[in-house]
Amino acid sequence: MLNRAVVVASSSSVSLLPNSKPFFFSVKNLSGFRSSSFSGGFIRRISRTPLRMTTPNLTPRAMAAAQQLQNADQLIDSVETFIFDCDGVIWKGDKLIEGVPETLDMLRAKGKRLVFVTNNSTKSRKQYGKKFETLGLNVNEEEIFASSFAAAAYLQSINFPKDKKVYVIGEEGILKELDLAGFQYLGGPDDGKRQIELKPGFLMEHDNDVGAVVVGFDRYFNYYKIQYGTLCIRENPGCLFIATNRDAVTHLTDAQEWAGGGSMVGALVGSCQREPLVVGKPSTFMMDYLADKFGIEKSQICMVGDRLDTDILFGQNGGCKTLLVLSGVTSISMLESPDNKIQPDFYTSKISDFLSLKAANV
């Protein structure tokens, strides 16, 4: 597998990237995963070494200024797979973004593979499938990769023992995916009702068979969960600390920005003084998983998202082409700010621009 950890920008992208030069970079270094001799799982490059996502490396590509998308057909023709972030790209809260169904239909008609990736771990793939259906989109649950699924897929990839247990700080999506993957778990929303006893000498017991703590967004977060997860990570030898994501913001409702999964993860980092292994964006775990599962070359993928520090960094860390849409949280002034160090290959206002930005219109 190691030879796949070095990727060269394909020459087909040169005409689309006039300012870029061919470059080499190591996915191994960018993702924070270390190469490993482990070969039991289906993603053999992934080891148990925790990711350190706090200071992501920037690729040379990230430093060239983004180009406004002008010839959508050329981009579409140059890739085989589109990975779409959901919130801010496909929908905003509970509302579909204009022109999305027609755009997805057009891409499918051209034979493109479509994949939908979200850091939101509160729902399972199946529950996300229903959301797509409700919005009138024809998306198969096999095309959906939520970070809840990524947590279970990661545990499968390392052959996490079935006689060990997972302690979950998070919501139903994680529990459902662990269930489907055949893992034993405890915690989740139920522990939201628990409190610690305050009497002198009280000791909180914890299950010594917990071999992984998975932390995602949890609106029922409390001190009981912090202490339970901390005890497992600190005291169970070899216990993994897995984060679905470290997003500062999530979209519980579209009326305001809500504190995201980064809060729950930050709380455990504060008590365990250990960094988690992140399976959601911008870590490349899901990208590696997709590339292996579907046998896709990463240079043949275009990552489409509305966030620079998760979506675009995720695409770049994975060695993909990247397209920023301005239909979500990032504005053109944020993209062009001197403080912004992450530049996508292209940007455009929304994905339905794919329908209008034909070669003839340039």
Place this chain on the structure above:
Amino acid sequence: MLNRAVVVASSSSVSLLPNSKPFFFSVKNLSGFRSSSFSGGFIRRISRTPLRMTTPNLTPRAMAAAQQLQNADQLIDSVETFIFDCDGVIWKGDKLIEGVPETLDMLRAKGKRLVFVTNNSTKSRKQYGKKFETLGLNVNEEEIFASSFAAAAYLQSINFPKDKKVYVIGEEGILKELDLAGFQYLGGPDDGKRQIELKPGFLMEHDNDVGAVVVGFDRYFNYYKIQYGTLCIRENPGCLFIATNRDAVTHLTDAQEWAGGGSMVGALVGSCQREPLVVGKPSTFMMDYLADKFGIEKSQICMVGDRLDTDILFGQNGGCKTLLVLSGVTSISMLESPDNKIQPDFYTSKISDFLSLKAANV
């Protein structure tokens, strides 16, 4: 004030520190506080610039191996003030450590000033005074500096406006100290019962008059508090983010280690993507406050504690002599581990060694 920010090791300490050389260091750089032209408060060196405590600088003193204390009288004679950490030094949980009352009496008889400092913010100074009394110790509440008090003292030091409010993530100690200092506040244990509504379009209102969020250990921590604090810090212009401490561990009971205030602070760091201003150890705020209040030279202080990364670093950051006691969380093997980069000037098993380690016994 600026000239006081450069401290030279006093020559009187040379005989006690055979391996050390006189050195210069800047308290300004070590503490992370920036010097400021602000002159309204009683601690004029402190500005609103957030501390960055994640990579504390090590003083040259910290790198010389600790000496086992052999001549207690020489150390006692060389300083005017002893600052004691409480848990692991004076008591363990609810039990007084052997020989403490006699040791404190001896130091008082020799005319030494005694100060008791704790990062625990759950109690006020008054409540701590009762704990000392219950344990049979004669300690005045003016001698006690808990991080709950430090939060209120910091706000006073910057002339925090009395028409602004403080949102508290923490327990009663912080509320009581804010009350005594005349500040308006909201939050605290009461918000532990609150939940967010999950209906579509829901927006959490927050008070635009909140000008500071104070975060300390909080066993009633929940998502409501995370979101409320995050909204204030993100959306109220100039809102301060103050942490009483970032301790990974606290001692709710002595039956086990409990996740500490670092969890609650880590959660807010995760959602706000901002570092807090820490008023507890190892930041030098309390040391600066004490030095100003009592007019003590910092080289005339000996900090006595059981933790390297809070107590000893606190003493070193402040330019004091440091004594590690092994009656708390640090063992001799932890002190001597090659991984440990923080070396106190001296170490001994417990403070009552002051009574036996006379010059005649050396």
